[in-house]
Amino acid sequence: MSAPHVPSRAPAAAVLPERGPDPVTVTLSVNGADHTFDIEPRVSLLDALRERLAMTGAKKGCDQGTCGACTVWVDGRRVLACLTLAIACEGREVTTVEGLAEGDELHAMQSAFIEQDAFQCGYCTPGQIMSAVALLNEGHAADDAEIREWMSGNICRCAAYPHIRAAIRTVRDRTT
Amino acid sequence: MRPISYSRASAVADAVAAVAADPTSDFLAGGTTEVDLLRQNVLLPRRLVDINDLPLTQIEDRPDGGLYIGALARMSEVAEAPAVRERFPMVAQALVLGASAQLRNMASMGGNMMQRVRCGYFRDATSLCNKRDPGSGCSALDGFNRGHAVLGVSEHCIATHPSDVAVPLMALDARIHTEGPHGRQVYAIDDFFLLPGDTPHLEHPLAHGELVVGIEVPGLRMARDSRYLKVRDRESYEFALASVAAAVTMEDGVIRDVRLALGGVATKPWRARRAEEILRGAPAGTETFRRAAREELSAARSTPLNAFKTELAQRTMIRVLETLTSPESRPDPETPTESPS
Numbered sequence: 001m002s003a004p005h006v007p008s009r010a011p012a013a014a015v016l017p018e019r020g021p022d023p024v025t026v027t028l029s030v031n032g033a034d035h036t037f038d039i040e041p042r043v044s045l046l047d048a049l050r051e052r053l054a055m056t057g058a059k060k061g062c063d064q065g066t067c068g069a070c071t072v073w074v075d076g077r078r079v080l081a082c083l084t085l086a087i088a089c090e091g092r093e094v095t096t097v098e099g100l101a102e103g104d105e106l107h108a109m110q111s112a113f114i115e116q117d118a119f120q121c122g123y124c125t126p127g128q129i130m131s132a133v134a135l136l137n138e139g140h141a142a143d144d145a146e147i148r149e150w151m152s153g154n155i156c157r158c159a160a161y162p163h164i165r166a167a168i169r170t171v172r173d174r175t176t
Numbered sequence: 177m178r179p180i181s182y183s184r185a186s187a188v189a190d191a192v193a194a195v196a197a198d199p200t201s202d203f204l205a206g207g208t209t210e211v212d213l214l215r216q217n218v219l220l221p222r223r224l225v226d227i228n229d230l231p232l233t234q235i236e237d238r239p240d241g242g243l244y245i246g247a248l249a250r251m252s253e254v255a256e257a258p259a260v261r262e263r264f265p266m267v268a269q270a271l272v273l274g275a276s277a278q279l280r281n282m283a284s285m286g287g288n289m290m291q292r293v294r295c296g297y298f299r300d301a302t303s304l305c306n307k308r309d310p311g312s313g314c315s316a317l318d319g320f321n322r323g324h325a326v327l328g329v330s331e332h333c334i335a336t337h338p339s340d341v342a343v344p345l346m347a348l349d350a351r352i353h354t355e356g357p358h359g360r361q362v363y364a365i366d367d368f369f370l371l372p373g374d375t376p377h378l379e380h381p382l383a384h385g386e387l388v389v390g391i392e393v394p395g396l397r398m399a400r401d402s403r404y405l406k407v408r409d410r411e412s413y414e415f416a417l418a419s420v421a422a423a424v425t426m427e428d429g430v431i432r433d434v435r436l437a438l439g440g441v442a443t444k445p446w447r448a449r450r451a452e453e454i455l456r457g458a459p460a461g462t463e464t465f466r467r468a469a470r471e472e473l474s475a476a477r478s479t480p481l482n483a484f485k486t487e488l489a490q491r492t493m494i495r496v497l498e499t500l501t502s503p504e505s506r507p508d509p510e511t512p513t514e515s516p517s
Contacts (some may be wrong), residue, residue: 011256016185016190016191016225017183018181019181019182019225020179020180021179021180021181021222040179041181042179044211046330063215064216065279071278080278083206083208084207085182085204087182088184088228131278135277137280138277140277146483148412148413151277152412153276153278153413156277
């Protein structure tokens with residue numbers, strides 16, 4: 001086995017300010033509140049949320065962008081927190097499942113997931129819910145086929161898909 | 177994942193200068209390739225230069241009826257753009273059939289052109305791979321290569337090019353615009369993707385620090401009635417086993433002009449020029465389509481595991497051509513074609 005190319009540690013020409021690789025101070029806006037903390041630039045948004053901000057709603061399933069369990073919104077669009085660097089979210093607005101409820105009142109999609117029994121183990125559920133709310137905002141829930149297609153980035157190991165679709169239909173039909 | 181440092185650029189010239197001056201710096205756009213492969217220890221940059229603040233998100237009309245798509249327009253934005261859906265439906269279709277909604281919100285069009293292959297031996301950072309470690313060998317040749325390419329392969333690499341949207345862009349003769357240490361360059365898309373040959377580690381003719389800034393799509397009337405058909409193991413969120421982008425114009429049952437490109441079966445987005453040559457001027461019909469598809473795949477070089485692709489690619493081509501040339505599928509030319517989504 002041959003070793004991959006290991007780049008030298010020579011400093012770059014100082015065209016742009018460079019931060020890291022040691023921990024640097026970053027400020028993230030999450031669910032409307034600013035949080036300032038020190039992290040290495042390599043830290044993913046998912047790890048920053050879970051390990052530094054104690055927001056464990058977004059889950060680490062695959063950590064390589066295939067399962068959707070880490071789905072959050074950045075500037076209102078659903079993305080994968082595991083393939084997003086936290087430092088790259090400075091100046092952007094991050095929304096997690098913790099930011100959906102209004103105080104003690106659950107978001108309609110959270111309530112619908114409970115009503116429709118749209119999970120078994122629940123591990124993928126926060127990602128499913130963040131994707132489902134975005135799906136309705138995007139207008140891609142006209143019928144079951146469209147829901148299936150536009151929710152395909154959220155894998156459910158327990159295969160609760162029929163009930164997840166039922167929850168989405170419930171909210172869709174209530175709000176349109 | 178190794179430690180990295182980070183810079184954020186707000187001007188194209190700054191980003192290009194920073195990366196061009198430092199062989200250990202990479203650009204960071206959507207991150208769906210870069211961060212993924214950083215974590216796998218396949219890519220080992222010392223520093224990432226974040227380009228997401230650069231003003232490269234436009235989707236603009238061109239006077240010739242074409243489009244200029246900024247490199248940082250996201251796949252989801254381009255797929256939804258009315259100009260793309262109406263004038264280049266095969267581009268919109270290829271985009272919505274790629275990846276997942278979340279990845280399409282992240283991935284940029286420039287990054288899509290620069291994405292790396294999905295070959296498991298390239299991605300695992302420990303197998304022999306001539307792309308990752310030139311001259312080390314290719315574990316895929318005798319490995320699990322069911323998803324690998326049958327066209328454009330070499331004895332050094334058989335990795336399939338994974339992009340969907342690059343396939344219709346290839347059919348459309350798109351041009352890739354870059355800014356680099358030597359100024360602005362424009363590449364014909366066929367020249368932008370290199371065959372593996374003896375140098376599979378070279379995938380593009382770009383200098384280090386040369387940044388894709390936009391994709392120019394020339395106007396093409398017949399693209400309004402174009403299709404992208406993708407065949408895969410799962411109905412959604414899966415790479416193509418074979419895909420075809422096609423546009424056809426006919427006159428009295430004869431094919432006047434045709435554009436055809438293949439995905440999922442080749443080491444680069446594959447323009448089916450042999451097939452186009454046979455189709456142009458020939459009567460539209462299954463026999464003609466079969467002959468064209470057979471001729472295009474006559475150069476295929478397969479392994480026992482991926483030999484099915486040679487047949488699958490032909491059937492996919494025939495299916496698209498039948499769909500596009502059957503009278504009931506041809507819309508009134510004055511009516512914009514709705515792209516399914």
